[in-house]
Amino acid sequence: MELKITAPSPVVSVKPIVLSAPGRGENLQVRASAPTTGRNLPIIVFSHGSGSSLEDYGPLVDFWAAHGFVVIQPTHLDSRTLGLPQDDPRTPRIWRFRVEDMKRILDQLDFLESAVPGLSGRLDRSRIATAGHSFGGQTAGNLLGLRVLNPETKKEEDLSDSRIKAGVLFATAGQGGDSLTPFAAEKMPHLNVSFEHMTKPTLVVVGDQDDTPNKYQLTVRGPDWMTDPYFLSPGAESLLTLFGAEHSLGGIAGYEVKETTDENPERVALIQKVTWAYLRHVLDIEQTNWSAVKQTLSETTHSIGRIESK
Numbered sequence: 600m601e602l603k604i605t606a607p608s609p610v611v612s613v614k615p616i617v618l619s620a621p622g623r624g625e626n627l628q629v630r631a632s633a634p635t636t637g638r639n640l641p642i643i644v645f646s647h648g649s650g651s652s653l654e655d656y657g658p659l660v661d662f663w664a665a666h667g668f669v670v671i672q673p674t675h676l677d678s679r680t681l682g683l684p685q686d687d688p689r690t691p692r693i694w695r696f697r698v699e700d701m702k703r704i705l706d707q708l709d710f711l712e713s714a715v716p717g718l719s720g721r722l723d724r725s726r727i728a729t730a731g732h733s734f735g736g737q738t739a740g741n742l743l744g745l746r747v748l749n750p751e752t753k754k755e756e757d758l759s760d761s762r763i764k765a766g767v768l769f770a771t772a773g774q775g776g777d778s779l780t781p782f783a784a785e786k787m788p789h790l791n792v793s794f795e796h797m798t799k800p801t802l803v804v805v806g807d808q809d810d811t812p813n814k815y816q817l818t819v820r821g822p823d824w825m826t827d828p829y830f831l832s833p834g835a836e837s838l839l840t841l842f843g844a845e846h847s848l849g850g851i852a853g854y855e856v857k858e859t860t861d862e863n864p865e866r867v868a869l870i871q872k873v874t875w876a877y878l879r880h881v882l883d884i885e886q887t888n889w890s891a892v893k894q895t896l897s898e899t900t901h902s903i904g905r906i907e908s909k
């Protein structure tokens with residue numbers, strides 16, 4: 600797979616940038632990472648998995664930022680760093696607060712831009728993508744058109760955002776209903792989702808040995824549950840299946856973090872390059888690298904993973 604990747608740029612990263620968040624209970628802490636060179640920089644708004652924070656996902660964030668993207672990471676209310684008790688009245692609506700966090704970032708891009716030294720005037724606001732891992736995948740999915748059956752109103756809500764042009768979903772939950780365990784249906788009703796309105800271009804990334812949904816009693820199905828965002832979404836263009844990968848997909852959640860059960864630097868390097876090439880393709884920056892990726896990984900004989908496209 601011959602990709603034309605320029606040398607990495609030095610990166611400036613600022614944290615925490617504190618955004619005013621009335622009605623949230625506390626202000627929103629954000630990290631912004633950007634290359635020190637280049638103009639018209641596309642943007643990725645990244646949602647972390649359950650319990651994580653703006654400190655995590657360095658293997659993805661560092662690569663994307665060093666190769667031309669501005670990456671913005673909120674710390675959602677479910678982060679272990681905040682210690683929100685389970686009986687907090689906000690807990691049942693955490694899924695909704697997460698989506699609002701992402702929209703708040705988009706609303707306050709002027710402030711974020713001014714908070715990062717040397718970034719002023721260098722953002723391309725016509726090229727904004729979202730990405731997320733695990734619970735963060737559902738959060739990003741909401742911006743792309745995924746709809747949650749609101750546990751309180753029993754109605755599907757459209758929380759998509761026209762400012763978001765595309766997305767990447769890593770190890771993201773599948774459909775609800777009969778696919779959920781009784782435990783998940785009762786305790787996590789936000790997993791009842793519909794993908795039929797998720798029309799924005801999306802790359803779905805899964806591990807074929809991801810048993811996390813079974814470990815936490817989320818689904819009666821196996822790792823294939825996490826392919827639903829691809830097969831059930833009209834906008835999901837491609838599916839990257841990683842052979843032997845578990846929920847951390849080789850280590851995207853951080854450098855040497857204990858939650859990585861399948862550490863594999865080669866797999867992480869592949870994810871970095873594939874997602875970078877896809878986002879440059881779908882945001883209409885250049886097409887050559889994505890074509891090279893698809894040509895190589897569409898062959899099932901590849902040792903690490905396979906790409907299929909609609």
